[in-house]
Amino acid sequence: MNISLFITCFNDTLYPETGKAVVSILERLGHTVHFPLEQTCCGQMHYNTGYHEEINPLVERFADQFESAEAVVSPSASCVGMIHEFYPKLAALSGSKVLQDRIDALIPKVHEFTMFLVNELKVEDVGAYYPHRVTYHSTCHSLRSLKIGDAPLRLLRNVKGIDLVDLPGALECCGFGGTFALKNADTSAAMLGDKIRHIKNTGAEVCTSADNSCLMHIGGALNRQRSGVKTVHMAEILNTTEEGAQV
Amino acid sequence: MKKGSQPTFEETAGTYIENAQLRRNIGHATKTIRDKRQLVVQELDDWEELREAGRQIKQKVMNNLDRYLLQLEKSVSKAGGVVHWAADAEDANRIITNLIKEKKGTDVVKVKSITTDEIRLNQALENEGIHALETDLAELIVQLAGDEPSHILVPAIHKNRAEIRELFKSKLNLKELSDEPADLAEAARLYLRKNFLKAKVGISGGNFAVAETGTVAVVESEGNGRMCTTLPDTLITVLGIEKIVPEWKDIEVFMQLLPRSSTAERMNPYNTFWTGTTEGDGPQKFHLVLLDNGRTNVLDDETGRQTLHCIRCSACLNVCPVYERTGGHAYHSVYPGPIGAILTPQLRGLDDRSAASLPYASSLCGACYEVCPVKINIPEVLLHLRNKVVLHQKKEGGFRQKTDPVHLAMKFLARAFSKRSRYERLQKMGRAGQWFYKKDGTISKLPGQLSKWTAIRDVKPVPEKTFREWWRDRK
Amino acid sequence: MVEGSEMSSSRDKILQRIDQALGNRTDSTDDVVERRYHQISELTAQEKVNLFQERVDEYKAATERVSEGELPGKLKKLCEEAGIKKLVLPPGIDENWLSELPKSMTFLHDEPQPLSKTQLNESDAVLTNCFLGVAQTGTIILNAGPGQGRRVLTLLPDIHICVIRQDQIVGILPEAIRKLDQTVSESGAPVTFISGPSATSDIELDRVEGVHGPRKLHVFIISES
Numbered sequence: 001m002n003i004s005l006f007i008t009c010f011n012d013t014l015y016p017e018t019g020k021a022v023v024s025i026l027e028r029l030g031h032t033v034h035f036p037l038e039q040t041c042c043g044q045m046h047y048n049t050g051y052h053e054e055i056n057p058l059v060e061r062f063a064d065q066f067e068s069a070e071a072v073v074s075p076s077a078s079c080v081g082m083i084h085e086f087y088p089k090l091a092a093l094s095g096s097k098v099l100q101d102r103i104d105a106l107i108p109k110v111h112e113f114t115m116f117l118v119n120e121l122k123v124e125d126v127g128a129y130y131p132h133r134v135t136y137h138s139t140c141h142s143l144r145s146l147k148i149g150d151a152p153l154r155l156l157r158n159v160k161g162i163d164l165v166d167l168p169g170a171l172e173c174c175g176f177g178g179t180f181a182l183k184n185a186d187t188s189a190a191m192l193g194d195k196i197r198h199i200k201n202t203g204a205e206v207c208t209s210a211d212n213s214c215l216m217h218i219g220g221a222l223n224r225q226r227s228g229v230k231t232v233h234m235a236e237i238l239n240t241t242e243e244g245a246q247v
Numbered sequence: 248m249k250k251g252s253q254p255t256f257e258e259t260a261g262t263y264i265e266n267a268q269l270r271r272n273i274g275h276a277t278k279t280i281r282d283k284r285q286l287v288v289q290e291l292d293d294w295e296e297l298r299e300a301g302r303q304i305k306q307k308v309m310n311n312l313d314r315y316l317l318q319l320e321k322s323v324s325k326a327g328g329v330v331h332w333a334a335d336a337e338d339a340n341r342i343i344t345n346l347i348k349e350k351k352g353t354d355v356v357k358v359k360s361i362t363t364d365e366i367r368l369n370q371a372l373e374n375e376g377i378h379a380l381e382t383d384l385a386e387l388i389v390q391l392a393g394d395e396p397s398h399i400l401v402p403a404i405h406k407n408r409a410e411i412r413e414l415f416k417s418k419l420n421l422k423e424l425s426d427e428p429a430d431l432a433e434a435a436r437l438y439l440r441k442n443f444l445k446a447k448v449g450i451s452g453g454n455f456a457v458a459e460t461g462t463v464a465v466v467e468s469e470g471n472g473r474m475c476t477t478l479p480d481t482l483i484t485v486l487g488i489e490k491i492v493p494e495w496k497d498i499e500v501f502m503q504l505l506p507r508s509s510t511a512e513r514m515n516p517y518n519t520f521w522t523g524t525t526e527g528d529g530p531q532k533f534h535l536v537l538l539d540n541g542r543t544n545v546l547d548d549e550t551g552r553q554t555l556h557c558i559r560c561s562a563c564l565n566v567c568p569v570y571e572r573t574g575g576h577a578y579h580s581v582y583p584g585p586i587g588a589i590l591t592p593q594l595r596g597l598d599d600r601s602a603a604s605l606p607y608a609s610s611l612c613g614a615c616y617e618v619c620p621v622k623i624n625i626p627e628v629l630l631h632l633r634n635k636v637v638l639h640q641k642k643e644g645g646f647r648q649k650t651d652p653v654h655l656a657m658k659f660l661a662r663a664f665s666k667r668s669r670y671e672r673l674q675k676m677g678r679a680g681q682w683f684y685k686k687d688g689t690i691s692k693l694p695g696q697l698s699k700w701t702a703i704r705d706v707k708p709v710p711e712k713t714f715r716e717w718w719r720d721r722k
Numbered sequence: 723m724v725e726g727s728e729m730s731s732s733r734d735k736i737l738q739r740i741d742q743a744l745g746n747r748t749d750s751t752d753d754v755v756e757r758r759y760h761q762i763s764e765l766t767a768q769e770k771v772n773l774f775q776e777r778v779d780e781y782k783a784a785t786e787r788v789s790e791g792e793l794p795g796k797l798k799k800l801c802e803e804a805g806i807k808k809l810v811l812p813p814g815i816d817e818n819w820l821s822e823l824p825k826s827m828t829f830l831h832d833e834p835q836p837l838s839k840t841q842l843n844e845s846d847a848v849l850t851n852c853f854l855g856v857a858q859t860g861t862i863i864l865n866a867g868p869g870q871g872r873r874v875l876t877l878l879p880d881i882h883i884c885v886i887r888q889d890q891i892v893g894i895l896p897e898a899i900r901k902l903d904q905t906v907s908e909s910g911a912p913v914t915f916i917s918g919p920s921a922t923s924d925i926e927l928d929r930v931e932g933v934h935g936p937r938k939l940h941v942f943i944i945s946e947s
Contacts, residue, residue, distance in 0.1 A: 007714050009664065013674050014707060016714035023718075035718050041664040046657055048611060050633030054661035061665070086630075144613035173568045177610025179653070184608060185699035186261035190572040191610065192703070220704030223689060276927050296758040303755045311751045313740040326910050332733035384933065385924035401924055408925055428925040432933050439934065444839050460906050462913075470877070470920035470935030477873045478839065488736065493751065495906050499899035500759070502915075506859075510923070513777065514859035517935065518915035519873075525912055527836065528872040539732075543739035 001121075004034045004069035006062075006110070008076045009041035015212045021239035022075050022113055025126055036065040043090075044082040048178045052093065059090045063102045066110070071120065075113040075235050077211045081145035083110050112142070114210050114234060118151040124158050129242040131161035135204040137195075137218065139211045140173050152210050152234055159237060165202045169194065176217035196221050199229060207231050253579040255604035260577045269405050273397075273574045276404045277565040283511035284562060284618070290513075291503070300500045302622040305556035308491050309546060315458040315491045316537060322461030326523020328533040335540050336366035343368060343450070343483055344375050346534055350481055352377065352448045356439075358465060358475045359383035360452025361399060361559060362485050364581040365594075366540060368450070379450060380442055382471035384435050391418040397575035398583065399561035400509055405574055439471065449479035449530065453486040454558070455501060456535070459494045462522045463535065466505060468515050476519050482530035487538050489555035501558060504620035508560035541594035550631040554589050556621040563615035563625060569608055578605060585615035589628040597639045606632035652696055671715070678709040761900075763858070763893020770857040770891045771945055777860025781918020782931050783939035790944055793885070794822040797849075800883065800940060801827065810837065810848035810879050812871025819849070819885065832871050842874060847881035848936070853905075855891040856898045859917060862886065862941065863898055866911040873912055882916075882936040888945040 003026055007019045023033050042062065043055030062083070066072045074080050084107055091103040117123045136156060142148040156164055175181065175191025195218060199207050207222070209215055212233050219231035239245060263269055288294055308315055320330045333339035347355060355372070357363065357379050369379045369390075381390040385403035389396050391414050396402030403411070408426040415431060416424050419438050424430060451472065455464040463484055465472045476482055492501065498520075506515045524533050545555050564570045564584030575583030579601050580591040588605040595602040606629045615625040640648045648654060663669045684690045690706040692698070700706065712720075765773065775785045788796050797819060801809070808828045811820075820829070830837055830845055851869035852862045862884055864870045876882050892898050905911050920935040932938065 009670070012714045013677065013709060016710055016712060016717055019714040020717060035715070037715060037719075038667050040667065040670045041660075043661075043664070046661060048630065048633070049653070049657060050606075050630070050635075050637035051657045051661065052634045052637075054657060055664075057665045058661075140610070140612035140614075144617060171614075173610045173612035173614070175568070175610055177612070180607065180610045182696055182699050183653075184257050184260060184569075185702065186257070186264050187569050187572055187608070188610070189703050190264045191568050216707065217704065220700070220706060223705040223707075224691070224703060272926070279927055293759040300755055300757050300759055307751070307753050307755060310744065310747055310753075312744070313737050314751055316737070316740075332736055334732040334735045338732050382934075383924070384922045388924070401927065403924055404927070411925055428928040429930045431925055432922055432930045436933055440843070443934075444843060457906075460910075462906050468920065469922045469924075469933040471933070473873070473877050473914070474934055477877055495903060496899060497755075499761075499896040500757075502899075503759075503895055512917070514856075514861045514915065514917040516781070516917050516920050520906070520913040520915075522906060522910040522912070525866070525910065528866060529874070529912060537736070539736045539739070543736065543743055546740060547743035 001031045002034060002070040003031050004036060004066055004072050006039060006066065006072050006074040006079070007035070008074060008079045011075060011212055014216070015233065018075050018212055018233040018235050021233070021235040021245070022073070024239050025235065026073070029121065029123060029126070034069070039065045042079045042082050044079055045178050047082065047086055047090075052090065056090060056094050059087055059094070059103065060099060062087070063099065063106055067102055067106050069109060071116070072106075072110045073113055073116045074110070075210070075233060076213070077112050077139050077142035077146055077148065078213055080110060080112040081141040083107065085145055112146055112148065112210060114152045114155055115146065115148055118154055124154045126155065126158070126238045128159040128238045128240055129161050130159045130237050130240050132206050133163040133165060133204045134206045134208055134237065135165050135167045135199060135202045136170070137167060137174065137199075137207055137209040137214060138170055139209050139214045142210050143171065148210065155234070155238060156208070160242075162237075165204055167202060167207075168198045174214050174218050176214050178213075181217060192217065192221050196225070196227070200227060204229060206237075208234050208237055210234050253599075253601035255601050256577055256579075256608040257604060259579075260573045260608070263573045263577045268407060269574050270572065272404055272407065274571060276398070276401060277571045280400075280511050281565040284508060284565070287507045287511055287513055291507070297500055297503055298620055298622050301504050301620055302556065304492060304497050304500060305621050306553075308493060309489070309552055309555055312488065312491070312546065315493060316488060318458040319456055319461060319491060322459065323523055323535050326461045328461065328523040328535055331534060331536045333536055333538045333540070339366050339485060339536055339538050339540070340368055340371035342536055343485070344372060344377065346481070346483055347372070347377055347448050348375070350448055354442070354446065355379050355448040355450055356382050356442055356446040356475050356479065357386075357449070358451040358467065358472045359386045359402070360450070360485060361581050362452045362487050362538060363450065364396065366485070366538065368485070380439075382439050382443070382475060383467075384432060384469060387435055387439070388414065391415075395576060396581065399559055399564060405576070443474040443478050446475075446479045448481045448483065449475035451475055451482065451484045453484050453490055454505070455492050455498065456486055456490055457493075457495050457498065458491050460522055462495060462520050464498065465519045466515055467517050468510065470517055473517050473519055476521065477529045479530055481532040481534070483534045483536065485536045485538055488542050505558055505560055508562040508618065508620040541596075544596070545590070545593040548593065551589070551593050551628055553623050554586070554593060554628060556623050557586050557590065558621060560620055562618040562620065566614040566618050568612060568614070569610065578608070580605070585609060585625045586623070589625055589632060592632055592636075597636055603636050603639070606636060674709070674713050678711075681708050759896070760894055761896045763897060765857065765893045767888065770893050771888045771943060773857040774855050774860060774891045775943060777857065778918065778941055781860055781939075783918045783941055785941045785943060787943050787945055789946070793819055793942060793944065796942065797883070798822040798824070801847075804847070804881060804938075806846040806881065808845040808847075810842060810845045810875055812848070812850055812869055812875050814868025814871075815849060815851070816869065832875060836872070837875070839874070839878065842878035845879045847883055848875050848879040849883045849885070850876060851885050852890065854898050854901060855886045856893075856895055857891055858894045861895075861898075862916045863902070864914040864916065865902065865905045873914060876914070876916075877935055880936055881938045881940065883940045883942070884916075885942045885944065888943065
């Protein structure tokens, strides 16, 4: 299959390892990965902060880059959620019927990475080996916007050597919420504090999820506290085999 | 001049978050109720169908609100009640004051009603020499303490038993009193019973009003609602115009949705449904005050309109991670939590800076939408209102808005993202500019707005190569 | 009257604002609501009565299953045990139920003279029948019919003794609401749902049974088996 990668601005700039892992896994499964270089950002931060008019060009840009793709895959649950939930509204806001039709046709082809593996490619075992104690944070966008279900957990359960532990209070938000963490820093900190406590109580070495944005938030605090727990995107775990990371 | 002297959410949230007792009480309450709710909701295999019916009924009401109001007016009048219309709080308070004065009353008993809190009825009555006694246990506690409610369902949840004992001892003149909830409730029972028996006028809110029959419902637990709607000779009910349902049959939907979502019970202890007046049974005079007070503004916004579907169950408060940490007072409104964050700004308008801060008091986790018994898409309305706040600021903000760092950053980034070359230049700038902040492979301190992030979190530095640089090199 | 005209101006204002807000609407009051939820229960008569009793018990009310013939004796026993001396009786209550109660007890009849609030407040208990019971929620429904009386009768006494026949129990709430249709649309009589004794959880979420209404609810279920 020809798969176009939507890396997201965030992963492109800060978490290139996640993107490399996605490429490596998809190629290992026999697919061809394309990366349209004109892609930039989905506009989620703007949209969530109330700046809706500013990002209309980004919707059109996304359509330009990806509408010819066979499938679009992205290792970010929140960005995919943004596209699925709000691109139709933004397209409608633009007043262009053409853009609306283009977005409507494109959206069913846009997939979150772990859901793509499990639901589209029907793969649950990617041959990974990861001999560590890991806990999984189900991000709010995965859970409630994308209805990701147990796709990530199915993949993780098939990883050899992994010691997967449940995270107490797993359904609760980590307190990131984009600019929420700055605008309502006190509340965000209180939410993050509880999340960190739960993670530490699991005794895990690694906290993983399908979204680097939550992981940056959680990992930032784990690092500051010198907790000895690190955050790793799921793709990177799935890309580790008995021969090490496959890039 | 900006309206409203109340602080914004973010200005005081920190104070409430630091209150250890408040955190514990609210944390305990919300967790207990949400776990219980989960159990009683799971019992019904037609829960989703009930939610959908609830949503459709409310949508139908909103789309035909004037017709149903006129129908209600007719049916209540036919059943012996008198209907009054109040465009705003002042209107409503004047109508109610005059009705009480006609009865030469100086004391009235009240059932817990957030709508009357919204219009500050008690204060308005006090100014006219009329004392309105709150008869719901929690509302009585809040009233005796001169405090404000902090939760829709359990308004005194921020107080513990020791505080309540001290309060009752001093305000109800009791020498001996334990801190057992049963003894405290008994003290309130004895104090209030005297007042119920002598009250000439009762005031209530209403959970539902049936347009077809003129039937009004009060849903409650303690029996104070039955007392207030049965014992006095005159009953005045204040009803937000959105509380209408078209037919009696609709009650079967909402009386399944509300108790399970609210108190997490299959049914709450008492529900009273009355249709106008009944000879020889209960109040012989019934006045229904229909209140707008900003509700038509909410109706005027197609996306925001669904906010009026709310049946005040408080399920969204109990699942909200923000509310769980700050409690209700941080919202500076009688409507706290996620529903308050969308209702208050629409009722008060965006010139009110406190109200305008509320749509941002959410991490957009979506838990509220998941539990809402009438499927109000709260995150959708929050985002819609954030956009309205931004547009409002752009229009009214002047120089201050133009130089606001968030506004500038958003403008700058939107421009950068709209062109590949600008975007790639920005990536390089980030990598080059971080040397000043990067120490031992991490960033622990950033300036300006970003310092709020680094107060408790490190930042991962921008790596040597972006993904796209790696991709290009690889090919 | 000035007040009248002010009020009608508010009325006009509100109606006008609504009309403006709704603009060119296509919806109408004829729109059909999809009622895909259960409207009829599939429980057997026996399952209904069992479930009803179980659910009423869960509210910390007392329940007793009796036959028609056993009721007077059970009622006598309850009055002795609970120390009930003054019993309120609504018009139309089944006199046979009282046949074994001692003559020394005071029976407070609400007719021909209605009882005063003070009399009711000083009574020990009230005995009523009911209109319906709902199994799924453990709810008793009163509609001021014969044997139930005015609302205040079941409000001020400290104990409410309620008698329900097995055939009065419906499975789920929609069935009860449909049966109340006539009460609400024709007679306009008040309807009261009672699910256990009054309760509050207002202090530290600690549940306390018995606040303002009757602190105790005792339900006799008359069933054949």
